[in-house]
Amino acid sequence: MSRRTLLSVVGAAAVLLPLLVAHPFVLSLATQALIWALLASSWDLLSGYTGQISFGHAGFFALGAYTAAAASKHLGLSSWVGMLLGAVVAALVGLGAGFPALRLRGHYLALVTLALAELIRLVAQNWLAVTGGPFGIYDFGSFTGLPASGLARARAAYLLVAVVVAAGIRLMLYLCHKTRAGRGFRAIREDEVLAESLGINTTAYKLLAFGVSSGLAGLAGTLYAYYIQLVSPTVASAATTSLVIGMAVFGGLGTVWGPVLGAVLLFGINEGLRFIGVVYNLVAVGLVIMVFVIFVPRGLAGLRLRREGRALRGDAAMTGAGGSGA
Amino acid sequence: MESLLEFLIQGIVLGGLYALFAVGLTLIFGVLNVINVAHGEFFAVGGYILFCALVLLHLPAVLGVIASGLGAFLLGLAVYPLLIAPLNRRLGRRPAGSLYLVLTLGLSTFMQSSLLAIGGGDYRQVPPLVRGILEIGPTGVSYQRVLVLVVATILLAALFAFLRWHRQGLAVRAVSQNPEAAQAMGIHLARIFSLTLALGVALAGVGGALMAPLFNVYPAVGFPLTIKAFAITILGGMGNLAGALLASLIIGVAESMVVIVVPSQWQNGVAFLVMITVLLLRPQGLLGRAAVR
Numbered sequence: 001m002s003r004r005t006l007l008s009v010v011g012a013a014a015v016l017l018p019l020l021v022a023h024p025f026v027l028s029l030a031t032q033a034l035i036w037a038l039l040a041s042s043w044d045l046l047s048g049y050t051g052q053i054s055f056g057h058a059g060f061f062a063l064g065a066y067t068a069a070a071a072s073k074h075l076g077l078s079s080w081v082g083m084l085l086g087a088v089v090a091a092l093v094g095l096g097a098g099f100p101a102l103r104l105r106g107h108y109l110a111l112v113t114l115a116l117a118e119l120i121r122l123v124a125q126n127w128l129a130v131t132g133g134p135f136g137i138y139d140f141g142s143f144t145g146l147p148a149s150g151l152a153r154a155r156a157a158y159l160l161v162a163v164v165v166a167a168g169i170r171l172m173l174y175l176c177h178k179t180r181a182g183r184g185f186r187a188i189r190e191d192e193v194l195a196e197s198l199g200i201n202t203t204a205y206k207l208l209a210f211g212v213s214s215g216l217a218g219l220a221g222t223l224y225a226y227y228i229q230l231v232s233p234t235v236a237s238a239a240t241t242s243l244v245i246g247m248a249v250f251g252g253l254g255t256v257w258g259p260v261l262g263a264v265l266l267f268g269i270n271e272g273l274r275f276i277g278v279v280y281n282l283v284a285v286g287l288v289i290m291v292f293v294i295f296v297p298r299g300l301a302g303l304r305l306r307r308e309g310r311a312l313r314g315d316a317a318m319t320g321a322g323g324s325g326a
Numbered sequence: 327m328e329s330l331l332e333f334l335i336q337g338i339v340l341g342g343l344y345a346l347f348a349v350g351l352t353l354i355f356g357v358l359n360v361i362n363v364a365h366g367e368f369f370a371v372g373g374y375i376l377f378c379a380l381v382l383l384h385l386p387a388v389l390g391v392i393a394s395g396l397g398a399f400l401l402g403l404a405v406y407p408l409l410i411a412p413l414n415r416r417l418g419r420r421p422a423g424s425l426y427l428v429l430t431l432g433l434s435t436f437m438q439s440s441l442l443a444i445g446g447g448d449y450r451q452v453p454p455l456v457r458g459i460l461e462i463g464p465t466g467v468s469y470q471r472v473l474v475l476v477v478a479t480i481l482l483a484a485l486f487a488f489l490r491w492h493r494q495g496l497a498v499r500a501v502s503q504n505p506e507a508a509q510a511m512g513i514h515l516a517r518i519f520s521l522t523l524a525l526g527v528a529l530a531g532v533g534g535a536l537m538a539p540l541f542n543v544y545p546a547v548g549f550p551l552t553i554k555a556f557a558i559t560i561l562g563g564m565g566n567l568a569g570a571l572l573a574s575l576i577i578g579v580a581e582s583m584v585v586i587v588v589p590s591q592w593q594n595g596v597a598f599l600v601m602i603t604v605l606l607l608r609p610q611g612l613l614g615r616a617a618v619r
Contacts, residue, residue, distance in 0.1 A: 053424045055431070100606055107361055107564075110427050111556045112605055115598040118553050122598075126591045238549060242435045245428060283443060286436025293429045294413045 014162055024154040031158045031227060033267040038165040039220040040247040040259035045172050046213035047245075048253035051189030052206060053110040056097070057244050059117030060214040062124060062236035064090040064221025066137065069231045070130050073140035080144060083164070083222040090218020091211045098210030114238065121236035136232030143226050161223050168216045172256050175212065185209055189254070239282065246285040249292045252301025261300055332465045333582040339471040341578025342478035346533040347551055348558040348570045349482060350526035356565035357502040357522040359422075360410060363430040365555060366548025367437035368398045368527035372534025373543035374441060377450045387455040391477070391535045398531020402524035409433065410523075411516065434549070441545040452538040474536045481529060482571065489567075498522055502565075550594065557601035563611030573612060 017030055043057045064086035071082045097116055104112060124131045131137060143160055147153045176182035184205035187195035196202050225231045234240075243266075251262020266288065273284060292299060351365050372394035379390035409429060413422060456469040489495040500508040501518045509515050534548065541547055558577050562569025581596050604611060 053427065055427070100602065103609070104605060107424065107427065108560070108605060108609065110424060111361075111560065112602060114553055115557065115601050118550075119595060119598045122592070122595050126589075238553075239435070239438075242431055245431060246435070249428065249432075282435050282439035286432050286434070286439060289432025290409060290429060290436065293425055293432060294409065294416060297416070 011166065014166075015159075017158070019155075024151055027151075027154040027158045029268070029271055031154075031161045032224075033264045034158075034161050034165045035220050035223045035227065036244070036247060036267050037260040037263040038168050038223070039217055040244050040251065040263040041169055041172060041256050042213045042216035042220065043244050044248045044251075044253060044256050044259040045176070045185075045216075046209050048248060048259070049176060049189065049256060050185040050206065050209040051192075052209060054113045054213070055110045055238075055241055055245075056113030056115075056117035057214075057217050058236050058238065058240035059113070059120040060090045060094055060217035061221040061224070061240060061244075062117075062120055062231070062233075063093055064218025065225040065231045065235055066124060066131055066221075067218070068222035068225045069137040069140045072226075073137055074130070078144040079142070079222075079226050082226070083219065086222035086225070087215045087219040090221065091215030094214020094217075095207060095211045097214070098207045114241075117236055117238070117241060121233050124233040124236055131233075134233060136230055137225075138230045140225075140229070142229055157227060161227060164219065164223060168219055169256070169260060172212065172216065176256055181205055181208055242289070243282070243285055246289045248299075250288050250299055252299030253297070255299075255301045258299050258301030265300070329465075330586070331463065332467075333585065334579065335462065335465070335467050336471070337579030337582030338575065339467070339475050339578070340582060341575035342475040343533055343537055344551075344554065344558055344574035344578050345482060345571050346478045346529050346536075348555040348562070348574050349485065349567055350529035351552075351555045352559050352562070352565060352567055352570040353485075353498075354523055354526040355559065356567070357498055358406075358410065358519055360426045360430065360523075361556070362523075362526070363427060363552060364434035364437055365527065365530050366550070366552035367434050367441070368402065368530040369534035369537075369548035369551055370438070370441055370543070370545060371401060372398050372531030373452070373538040373541070373547060374445060374450075374534075375531070376535040376538045377452050377543050380452060381450070391455070391532060394535035395528045395532040398534075399524045399528035402527035403520050405433070405527075406516065406520040406523050410519070434552070438545050438549065445545065447544065450543040452543060454539045455536070470539055474540075477532065477536055481532060485525070485529070486567070494518075494521065554594075554597040557597035559611075560601050560609075561604050561611055563613045566611065566613050569611055569613035 014030075014034075017027075021027065021030075039057065039061055043054060047053045066086075067089045068079070068082035068086035071077045071085050072079065077085070093116075097113060100112060124136075125134055127133075143157060146156050146160075176185065184195070184200055184202070187198070187200050188202050188205060188209075192202055221235070224235070244263075247263040247266045248259040249262070250266050251260065252258025266285065269284065296302070347365065347369065351362055354360055354362050354365075375394040375397045376390045379385040379393050380387065385393075410426070413425065413429060417425075454468070454470045456473055458469045459466040460469055460472050487495075489499055497508065497513045497518050498521070500511070500513060501515060501522075505515060508518075530548070534543075554577065558573045559565075559570055561577065562571070562573030577597050577600065580600070581593050584596050585593060
């Protein structure tokens, strides 16, 4: 089975799910899994595919969520405008973070983005007038124009989230596989100095990766805000970043679609564990990260039945295997 | 004026704690080239061991602190052979780059949630190790804080003496300068790596024990410190021990003093702003040599 048919089967199953499963709880889990999928794949675009390690995606996610929630709560804007605003604000801050990143690599970039996320969390916790402080923002409404309640609402919300998430992932896959930018990203990951010397505008492509990745992370945040209808400072915590990186490592780095798989499965496992009474499920996430980084570098995406074309080393992004790395 | 003096003293105490923490982190980075994201979790482990020793077993405070350091040391001994060596083996001659960061992030998540699963999410209160207040001119400082500073100074002096004069310390320095050459001279690399990691996290464990009466103990108590320690190591220069010491004091005092100008809930932002500014203006840090690409 080729990857294309596999993806279309999965996509079709995703669209059919709300028709087949008539249970709000299952739909709610599926909706949340999709939101995580968008966040995990947006991390992968920047960190796995372009090789610019971000430890701050929880910050971009929270930025999107807070922007959307505040826009709806304080300005009374509809969710469509809120989603757009959230994505744009996150993208702009991501671009701002991208500028120092032009000079920083590897360790340093990861540490700066971690500090950025921590700053965002600090602002969320202390800017009482806008963010509601430690209690967060609530009562700002859900997606505009959904049915009032019940199964119809769960189905509509699922479809809406699924469409937005699919569009976001499609955009990233298109960028990576069909445009010059995708080759630029890969060139930066494999060997930045060499790429530059071949005349590739690494500055522009890095900024593009930062902008798209943080913007889509913000978009995932807005979906989270309107779906959960509560945004509190904990979404910006390092635990969120850790979960997202766990999903991406689980699914397979540098593939964009692997993390989608990783997110859905890991979220499913987490909720399953919660269901049978294991509340502290991040233990499993920590284990997954360690075991996969050490032993399964290509993640689940690497466990294909048939190899397609030239497979890159899954963790080449982070080892700087291309040459002048480290 | 009194409050200024008080803030200064508190800042120096805080700086002492940061130094204990950041010097360990820097030592590990300098020798293994690993940025230990899980460093704060060893701080938390130290606090929990002290809580068990003092509150549950009613042991004397000295034993509790020693047990914290020892516990963190033993856990730290396991990190190299169980996590880092297998990854290095798989990578062969390829450099690990940021994979270490992701790996220790996994360790951090694992340890933090394990502590949560075992000990619950409650804030555990630990009684002060020593009571009373030391009067300094118009103001006073609790003996607990004095103890933090004294123990931190002794331990750091001991560490520097160990690295300077002891045979194993010499080996640690040799490995940090050139692992291959050190190995050629008959130094057992794996042993030095394990020892360095264990020593580094043991300092964090003792720090956790000393601060437990001031901070309380809960699973995530160490993580914010880890991020601050990153800021400190960057300010001091990555892998530079003296720089880490100096930067710890600077950040500690700056954090206490800034309260005079801005509300205290923004205090924690100082370190992050410093970190971002330093990376933009002087990425090699205060005492670092310009080795950054």
